[in-house]
């Protein structure tokens with residue numbers, strides 16, 4: 150019998166069709182997007198990435214050259230280019246640290262980083278200051294094709310409202326719930342996360358719009374379980 154996680158993802162896939170995330174031209178661009186997307190809308194990230202590309206990122210450089218190029222911009226120029234992504238000073242520092250780390254530890258090559266197990270890639274990324282679990286998982290999954298799940302706020306909210314996990318659960322519990330329930334497959338984790346984000350953005354917002362949502366038949370008796378407020 151299929152798991153609840155599998156049924157939820159299959160239901161969303163039937164309703165929305167394949168999402169084919171992440172929208173980027175190179176794995177390095179995925180890393181940049183994953184670092185810039187923290188606490189901002191994706192449209193703002195797109196503007197920042199477009200600025201970086203206009204300045205020369207990508208531009209036939211591929212992996213080794215891309216990290217060197219961004220690191221070589223210097224913090225001030227980087228701040229200017231990524232300004233549309235919001236909290237640009239903090240994000241410029243994070244991006245710079247990531248690039249320098251990639252150059253120092255892996256010769257600037259993502260191949261060097263990704264040539265190991267998913268857990269090992271994740272642990273390595275978590276050592277970089279400013280990279281938390283969600284960003285590490287996004288980079289490992291979407292840039293590296295590693296078998297790990299991005300347990301962001303959307304995926305947590307859906308679980309909690311359906312009563313499949315508590316609102317108080319932490320990042321690792323949410324990630325573990327999805328990974329335990331889905332077949333171990335990076336392409337499936339990739340598609341599942343993208344579908345859950347779409348459901349979250351369109352229906353499972355701060356105020357749930359369950360009547361129009363494809364996951365409505367999977368709700369517990371009595372409707373969605375909202376977070377208790379004191």
Ligand code: SF4
Pocket residue numbers: 307310311348352353354357358359360362363364365366368373
């Ligand atoms: S909007 Fe309602 S039915 Fe849809 S995922 Fe959220 S809680 Fe479930």
